[in-house]
Amino acid sequence: MAFSSPTVKPHPGTQLDVLSKLKQLHPLAIFGASSHAANTFAVATYCWLIFRPIYRWIAILFLWAAVMTYSRIYLGVHYPTDVLVGGGLGVLFGLLCYRLQRFYIRRREEKSKSAGLL
Numbered sequence: 001m002a003f004s005s006p007t008v009k010p011h012p013g014t015q016l017d018v019l020s021k022l023k024q025l026h027p028l029a030i031f032g033a034s035s036h037a038a039n040t041f042a043v044a045t046y047c048w049l050i051f052r053p054i055y056r057w058i059a060i061l062f063l064w065a066a067v068m069t070y071s072r073i074y075l076g077v078h079y080p081t082d083v084l085v086g087g088g089l090g091v092l093f094g095l096l097c098y099r100l101q102r103f104y105i106r107r108r109e110e111k112s113k114s115a116g117l118l
Contacts, residue, residue: 045094
């Protein structure tokens with residue numbers, strides 16, 4: 001996991017006996033940002049930036065991302081701070097991807113104009 005630091009701490013669910021129901025989870029986790037939160041907020045941010053001129057309702061993706069990340073807390077897999085950090089990093093990564101895409105498109109259009117293709 002790219003966001004992890006070497007600090008090992010118990011899952012929050014170990015105190016609530018949630019992990020006994022979820023056998024596939026390990027009792028220890030590496031502290032760091034939630035990758036679920038980072039991924040869902042990155043997708044929501046990127047899609048919102050791309051499709052907002054066409055689909056006004058596209059902001060509903062942030063509700064999906066929030067519900068998905070809340071489930072990490074509810075299941076006892078992550079602490080709230082892990083989810084907040086992951087969500088913040090996801091928004092930044094979604095914005096970065098959007099900016100890189102816009103830069104690439106503008107650069108390609110400039111090259112096409114200078115070559116007389118457009």
